[in-house]
Amino acid sequence: MSVAATALGITLLVDVLRVWLPSIITIFGQAAATPAELMGAFALMWFVLALGAPPLVRLVGARPVLLVAAVVLGGCRAALGATPGGQAQLYVASVGLLAGLVWLAATATAATRPVAGLVLGLATATVLHTALDTLDLTWRADVLSYALTGAVVAVFLALVWRAEPGTEPRTRPGRAAPWLLAGPALLLSGMLAGSPALATTAVSYLYGPGPGTAGTTPLGDTWPAAVTAAAVALFVGAGLARPPRGPVRWLVPVPLLAGTVMFATAVPALLIPAILLTAAGLGACLARSAPASAAPDPAGSAAAAGPAERPGELRSGFAAVGGMVVFAVGAVLYYSAYDLGYPNQWVPVLLALFVAAVAVRTPGPVSVPVRAVRRPALVTAVAAVVTVLAAIAVPNNAVPVREPEPGPVRVVAYNIRMGFGLDGRFDLDGLVDVVAGQRPDVVALSEVDRAWLLNGGHDTLALIADRLGMRYVFAPAADPVWGDAILTRLPVTEARTVRLTALGAPTGAQALATVLDTGIGELVVVSTHLQPPPDDGPVVQAGEVVRFATGYAAGRPLVLAGDFNTQPGDPAFRAFTDAGLVDALAAARPLPTAPADAPDEQIDHIFVSAGLTATDAVAPPSTASDHLAVAVTVDRVRP
CATH class of the missing domain: 3.60.10.10 (Endonuclease/exonuclease/phosphatase)
Incomplete structure (x- = not known):
């Protein structure tokens, strides 16, 4: 599976989640009348169903499952913009999510460079969300949004159709590790490291007219763009860089842990460093989780044996779905606290500890993990520039203060x-x-x-x-x-x-x-x-x-x-x-x-x-x- 196909699939999965998650509380749940436990069980059900994907891949092979799941994922993503809301939206998003999870499991059995696809996919989702001023195409419901969504889905399907399983052995040590981290990385990125809305909010606290308040950023202010761009650059740069080996590897998760602890304090002044540290640490941990190099496959092409016949590949499929189950459990635990009333600040910290443990225990790559990206530094710089341009292109419509006129x-x-x-x-x-x-x-x-x-x-x-x-x-x-x-x-x-x-x-x-x-x-x-x-x-x-x-x-x-x-x-x-x-x-x-x-x-x-x-x-x-x-x-x- 190509890096581009994996990256674009991750982006579409994030898009579906941005519709599916609020649908759980606004359609399945009703104004706090629906018990949080019931909403959590309904949400987790879709992730548990996806555990059937790896055995399906073993039965029929990765490519048929990939193609069907990709078509359903792309079709549901395109259909979401046209749904009238209500039950139609909830179940189209749910089917799209399930298809995305099946696609991810099948991809885990076929892709040979998982870290590149995960890093670039999450970075692309952040850049697009920034360019759209955090208002997704799904909610715009106009001709242009339909056309752009259709174009993205078409490119994704073309990439999946053309992609062939790689020729590297897929039973290398630690091959399942990056897929196990896909879910936690998606949650930490969406909540913190890759959230342009959080960057804008963090900067707005600098302009609050009183202690503990936030205020409108001035016209032309570029701090939100700079924070988001820096986060994307740190995430991509660390994710594509060669991670340290030996005892130094234990220091790789330090920025991630520090960033999530800062976020957990809920102190507005710490939000900006929390975003940047989490982005750098998350990217570094993903890079560190890349599989160790191995000798060439003595059987020749890994595709020749068929993905369904390799136990290591089945393990990778379960790791991908298992990682997304961690995503679901983490999201439910974090947000259900606002209904059930228990401390939730420890959830992102626990997720960071999970990511850190997987990363440092993986044998790790001998060479740069992203060989499909020949110049990681150039990709990092381009990602930062594109993010800045995307943020600056969004008009800041804040108006000057108006002098009061006499009257009520x-x-x-x-x-x-x-x-x-x-x-x-x-x-x-x-x-x-x-x-x-x-x-x-x-x-x-x-x-x-x-x-x-x-x-x-x-x-x-x-x-x-x-x-x-x-x-x-x-x-x-x-x-x-x-x-x-x-x-x-x-x-x-x-x-x-x-x-x-x-x-x-x-x-x-x-x-x-x-x-x-x-x-x-x-x-x-x-x-x-x-x-x-x-x-x-x-x-x-x-x-x-x-x-x-x-x-x-x-x-x-x-x-x-x-x-x-x-x-x-x-x-x-x-x-x-x-x-x-x-x-x-x-x-x-x-x-x-x-x-x-x-x-x-x-x-x-x-x-x-x-x-x-x-x-x-x-x-x-x-x-x-x-x-x-x-x-x-x-x-x-x-x-």
Whole structure:
């Protein structure tokens, strides 16, 4: 199997995963109503089914399995853009994933240079995701995206058709090692080392208007491009380089372990070094896992004996699927923590330890592992340049700060469910249409995701802000890339975030306060998303938000908005009204906001302080999220 075919297949598999992973939680699962254990079991089932691929290869041979699996993988990838969401999307993505796993297992029995294909495939996925501004072709659904997807699939199928099994012996020591690392490498790359959304988020923390907050990067800022390009260069350079042998090999995993530990601390200031160190260490470990050289195959062509007849090749097929099972288990363990409530920061570190153990125990190559790439240094430089150009080519639509004009302020609060509509599709246009239709001055967003691989690895906040022509302030809740945000074109003079007590609620919560210069004077706007503990209301968090918001406002006009997970009259709701805050939506009640397709609960609210009036309250209908947005016009009380 050629390096190019392997690399392009890895890229397509990553594309399918970027649709399949969010489909598990938005289509199979429903707004935290589906138990995390059930979603995890459904997800793992597809990986377990793929364990039947190596015996199938042994029975009929690698080439027929490769061709059929490649056609199904490519066909499902092409079809995903045209699916209407819902069950069709879930099962097309699931079949595509299974086909991708079978293709990977068959490739492991036929390819002779696995490290080259894995490294270049993961790097290509990162470069493409960067060039697309983290918004995959699947979600664009236009003629150009269909054409580009079709072209990529056609090239992949042509490469698979033309590829022949190599002539090197495929029973060399350690041959299964790189395939065992394919799954963990894919997860660590998608979560950390190869995530352009994480790079953008990490840089945005440099521009936060207050401690612990992130802000819009200035126009023309190239730091996100530089971080992503450096990560790609380090990953490709280390992956294609000749790894050290002897006792020095024990130092190869050090950058990987250091990077994942930094990531596990959830300290925003450590995200950039975490990305770079993980990229370098992951590439080096993959290079170190390359099979040791061996004497020529005495039987001549390895293909002559037939891939199904070699026990070593069957072992490689199981290693490839086993590595992807590690991917699935790692992803489930990491992201299920936000539903079940246990520490998950150790998951990437354990994955790094697994990669390190496999890498240092492999005999390793005597020569450069990527003989198909004659000039690894040149390939590394080209990868870095292409990544920079791809990132710079994405327009930064952040607008300059607008001087406030006299008049009232329109406020929108919206729980955007990480950008996914009720149909399970990533629906930027739908979200933007809802918000833009209210002509807002200030937007408070909840459930903002900026880099979770589980949700496709998008920087949802930057994508929405660009389309609205607004600047943002972001504060983390669960971790540095998931939380709440405030968007506005008005001057933001300061900001502050405070973490709220969890009390058994799995997902973290915070309150983000900003001070805006508006047409009605200085205005404090607080965005929050209360997380109720099991079988109870968010009373404690409500009290904390009230004390923080009123204390921070210190008598200044205050607007408090978000998803409060409590209804009018509930104890948590009364915590706000008892503190003297006014329900800004009261005149329009009943105004149910969830679920979006048949709302019967009002859990999204806007409160204002005394001295402010609230008019024109609405909850515009839409299924771009599982909540409806709420909007109100705020003004000072006129004498």
